[in-house]
Amino acid sequence: MLNKAQVEEISKIIREHIGAAIYTLTASAPSGVDIQHLRDIGIIDATVPTSAIADAYLFGVLTALTPAIASAPLSTIKDLLRKLPLSSFEKTSIKWLNESAALYCQGLGNRIDATTMRIMHDAEKALAMTTSIRETMANAAAERKTLGEMVTLLRRATGDVQRDWHRIVNTELHAARTQGVAHGIEKQFGADASVIVRPHPDCCDLCRAAYLHGGVPKVFKLADLAARNNVGRTTAELRTAPGLPGLHPFCACEVSYFNPEIHKFNDQGQIVFKGKG
């Protein structure tokens, strides 16, 4: 039904569009994707994007240094983000975060490719069965029907992928910002600084158990949190010794500086200055 050239063409199309999406997120082309070619065939325009991941990271660094900036809109601090002088440590962090996000997206691209191939393979099988069982249906008509079904299945599969992509974007942007905040705190107060993680108001049980104790935030050493990776660890391990947020996809918990000499928690678990509240 589909020849080898068509299958290869479809695979190439998927690679090109996922490559274009990764380029927008990280401002760097994944290996095997020629950005100039994508421009030439009109998949992306001539503008060079800035890495959204780098912007999120630098925004995190800035919010650690100047908390008031957290509520500013992007338009007002865009120039500031782009002109920040970066240390080699920050450059390396951005590179690592970009690569990490690109890996997740590439995984998604591979999944689209695999799903598409599976749909095509199943359709070929279904067509072969149909034509051998129901001789009344002309081959061409049966093939048209199968191709139509394939398109429907592909559309459905793409919808699933879109949801996953949105999850990856949100999770990776939040992770980049959290890394930025952690590096900002480290810059100001050193790696041994104390920090707390404020769970999002609608956080899950895992985050509550990992970052709170009896409704009051646990106090961590920044270096300890930063040294631990959340990926590939059991829930029990995360509860007792979590890393920096996010603990899971869509996690929105936030790391904050805490100075035990001047800060304490009130009855509601909020940070107040000692001698007050």
Place this chain on the structure above:
Amino acid sequence: MPGVRVEHNLSDCALVEVLEKALGEARKKIPAPARKFDQPVLESLSGRVKAVFDVQMKKMLKRVEAVLLD
């Protein structure tokens, strides 16, 4: 909560099973609430990147369909 009267000829177990299945199906159709970032900067970045990806997916699908239906 208002009560619901269901007329059926199923046994209790079968009814529970049917209702659970129907509820499960109904829940699947409820879209998950889109989580927003508290910070406008992240919300803008996320919106921009997601919009670009959605456009890429549409273009990709169109090209793939063209190859399939050619």
